[in-house]
Amino acid sequence: MSFLRSAGEAVIGLFVGDWVQSAVVLLILAAGWFAVSRLGAPALVVLVALLAGQLVWFARAEARRSKRLRPQSPS
């Protein structure tokens, strides 16, 4: 049973590290789908820019979070 649970968690963990980030990526894709159907290829530029932007944003946010959680050095 624990093996199956580990396997299930491993499968979800393949795609989701941070639920908020995953939700944002899915929202960007949904908006991109809508935009591509209306505007065609030019919408791809915005789609890629948003996906690259969220990478920078979430990496920075996690770095800030872990800095806050890390104990201060005594120096």
Add this chain to the structure above:
Amino acid sequence: MYQTVLVFGAAFLGSAVESTEALTIVLAVGLTRGWRAPLLGTLAALVALAVLVIFFGQLIVTRIPEGALKLLVGTLLLLFGLRWLHKAVLRSAGVVDKHDEDLAYRNTVSQLQGAAAGRDWVGFVLALKGVFLEGLEVVFIVIAVGGTGRGLPAAVAGGLLAMVVVAVAGVVVRRPLARVPENTLKYAVGVVLTSLGTFWAAEGMGASWPLDFVSILGLAVIYFAASRLAIAMIRRPALA
């Protein structure tokens, strides 16, 4: 040709990273408790993984319409690649410790005490679990990378070759492959998978990329630049 090389390369590199991690677990069990049980566990895991590849590979290629398949697999590949890339950025910026096979090996060995007599279920299950869970990532990479572009044979060949190369290296050196630049490989594969995922997801939406498959190179450049920007921003003194 270009597409086949890219698919083969992505499957090979991604599978090599995961195979290295699986090898560390098998070596730790084999060198501390004997080889019979971990080798049987590895074999059982490989059979289960092969069944998954054959079943889902066939299902994907034959049953799902191409547009829906590209959107689904592209989305999953994008989420998967971004997860690797996100972690690679944090590792490169020094926020998260880099993956260390020697440390992983020592941790596994410390969990195992003494050689087992008779049937060693602990060794069997540990190897089975380790190889199966790491292998799931290999299966996903192979199916996702090869399934959408009709490049499944190239992806399967890349994945299999990576497993064989890592296994042979493990047999030869008989210790964890700590010299494999896993963190750099994960960074590179993260960029490639994110680019492939974006390409296929957009094609699944009905978009046509300028220059077709070659635009994946452009996407890789953009994601690489974004990741370097993230690393530079995290390393700035205000955040250090």
